Amino acid sequence: MIKLKDNQKILLEFNLAGSAFDLAGEASSKIKRVLQQIGVATEVIRRIAISSYEAEMNVIIHACCGVMRAEIYPNRTEIQVEDQGPGIADIALAMQEGFSTAPDFVREMGFGAGMGLPNMVRCSDQFDIQSQIGKGTTVLMVINH
Amino acid sequence: MNDYFHSVRLISNRCKGCVSCAKRCPTEAIRIRSGKAQIIESRCIDCGECIRRCPTHAKTAVTDQLADLAGYAYNVALPAPALYAQFSAEISINEILAGLLKLGFDEVFEVAQAAELVSVAIHDYMDRPERLRPVISSACPAVVRLIQVKFPELIEHLLPFNAPVEVAARIVRQTCSQKLHLTPDQIGIWFITPCPAKMTAIKQSNDLKSAISGAIGISKIYSDLLKAIPSISSEHTVLQKSTWQGIGWAMAGGESGSLHELNTLVVYGIHSVSNALEQVVMGKLSGLDYIEALACAGGCIGGALNVEDRFVAEHRMKQRKRKMPFGQKRTLQDKPTGYEQEVLIRSKQHAVEPKPVLRLDEDIIKAMSKVEEIEAMMKRLPGFDCGLCGSPSCYTLAQDIAQGMASETDCIFKLREKVRDLAQTMIELANKLPPSLDKDTS
Structure with missing residues (x-):
């Protein structure tokens, strides 16, 4: 769903459902298409596509549900993903490459290689993560165009 | 808008204005206007999907014809390996090549030979530390154009080599002008093509001059070739120089066949290719080394200008493979000298440029x-x-x-x-x- 709040930004909002692997990547694809339509540089689109996809997949793999919000401004894109899920016990550990708590069935599908958060950090210009055990996790990423 | 040459065209009087083609077009390049299916040229990638879908055969591909040979002093045919799949395995590759000579070509050079060269080069390239993961094959021109139009962010992933047919044409042009003392415009180099996209790729670079003079659709030459073959004596000189390593490129999996120790993905069918590329953009397939992506189902044997059904074609190719002697594979040891020269590497002038069409406004x-x-x-x-x-x-x-x-x-x-x-x-x-x-x- 898209709402252009004022003339300065496009707001895209997606409800994400945990374990909905059949819908994996739909939200990120939609964000990518809008960025292509407004003519953002391809290299920037690539970074936004990767970071939004990783964030989307994290909700599908780990949480029960979540909301992904992309705010597209002429000079930057902000992506906020808020989930209701198990939360992350040790954020510093989770940020390490290769660390993963993904269950085996998810790994068998080729996900959960422990690169999600590091990839998000690598692709975004600003990155913030907040988490509460038993409640959920919120990730905020800003990518400059 | 008119900076593209397209070989896919509409035969207006056959078009009844239905939406069959428009709905299958992978780049949404067709609109029905005044009862006819018009092609938006900047979006068309010449994949030939509409030619296949049209119930009234109103979509066609413009290719050259045998009569065009008359404009050149010396003519060389570059048969695509898919040509061999149009004939029963009882008819040898030698006979097919001799048949081409009967039709008026002075010489044949199999594209499969150039494909072997590219195979060796890919092998080498994959060892380079600076290469991106995954590397995407540049052999299928429709896929290259799909990337230009829809996935410009993946251009850097494309293999920086010319497609085998262009490599073949460059080799022929070099050797012919040396041995025959002819000027380049006296030598006609003709690709016998299974698909319209190759035709476009040739005509595209008018000012940059592809080494190929023109392309003749397999379906256009088939009947003449079929008639010429029976009169060929079986003791004809051996014309076939290619091995399965190159001939295999006619089918999906052939190109990456020699890369088995690497993590390769083979995907064909333009819509499936599009889905796979979408996943690459998302970073999902970063564990892969190589993607062999082909626009047509089953690979080049599924091209819109073939005459034979692709499953039959595949069956015939497998029979041919069984008949071929073993141990003919070109290895890294007998790497041809100087193969990395201008023959193989895509020059800066021929660089693949992004042609994004999704952008709604400059502002x-x-x-x-x-x-x-x-x-x-x-x-x-x-x-x-x-x-x-x-x-x-x-x-x-x-x-x-x-x-x-x-x-x-x-x-x-x-x-x-x-x-x-x-x-x-x-x-x-x-x-x-x-x-x-x-x-x-x-």
Whole structure:
């Protein structure tokens, strides 16, 4: 769903459902298409596509549900993903490459290689993560165009 | 808009204006206007999907013909390996090549030979530390164009080599001009092609001059070739120089066949290729080393200019493989000298440029309000994707409306709504009488 709040930004909002692997990547694809339509540089689109996809997949793999919000401004894109899920016990550990708590069935599908958060950090210009055990996790990423 | 040459064309009098082609087009390049399926040239990638889909055969590919050989002093045929699959395995590759000579070519050079060269080069390239993961094959011109148009962010992943046919043409042009003392414009080099995209790739670079003079569709030459073959004596000189390593490129999996120790993905069918590339953009397939992506189902044997059904073609190729002697594979040891020269490497002039077509406006603010307009329109349109408006889906209609190329009432359902509302207003008006005539009010 898209709402252009004022003339300065496009707001895209997606409800994400945990374990909905059949819908994996739909939200990120939609964000990518809008960025292509407004003519953002391809290299920037690539970074936004990767970071939004990783964030989307994290909700599908780990949480029960979540909301992904992309705010597209002429000079930057902000992506906020808020989930209701198990939360992350040790954020510093989770940020390490290769660390993963993904269950085996998810790994068998080729996900959960422990690169999600590091990839998000690598692709975004600003990155913030907040988490509460038993409640959920919120990730905020800003990518400059 | 007219900076593309296209080989895929419409035969207007055959087109009945249905949406079969428009709905299958991977880049949404077709709109029905005035009852005819028009191609938006900047979007078309010449994959040939519409040629395959059209129930009335109104889509065709312009290729050259045998008569065009007359314009050159010396003519060389470059048969695609897919040509061999059009004939029963009883007919040897030698006979097919000799048949080409009978049709008026002075020499044949198998594209499969160049494919072997490229195979060796890919092998080498994959060892380079600076290469991106995954490397995407550049052999299929429709896939290269799909990347230019829809996935420009993946251009850097493309293998920086020319497609085998271009490599073949460059080798032939070099050797022929040396041994025959002819000027380049006296040598005609003709690709016997299974697909329209290759034709486009040749004609595309007019000012940059591809080494190929022209392309003749397999279907165009098939009947003449079939007639020429029986008269060939079996003791004909050995013309076949290619091995399975190159011939195998006719089918999906052939190109990456020699890369088995690497993590390779083979994907074919333009829509499946598009899905796979989408995943690469998301970073999902970063564990892969190589992607062999082919626009046609089954690979080049599925090309729109072949005559034989692709499953039959595949069967025949497998029979051919069984007949071929073993141990002929070109290895890294007998790497041809100087193979990395201009023959193989895509020069800067021939660099693959992005040709993005999704952008709605040069001005980002205007583009953003067009996005808003499209989304608002999507809420009003029925979402049936029926195509009766002439755009392949409700989303493309919404896009066309935002771009001023269509209007809301092009939608038959919106039109009907409008007519109903108007009719209702008419009835309401009809029931109203001026007080001077209205007997009920007395």
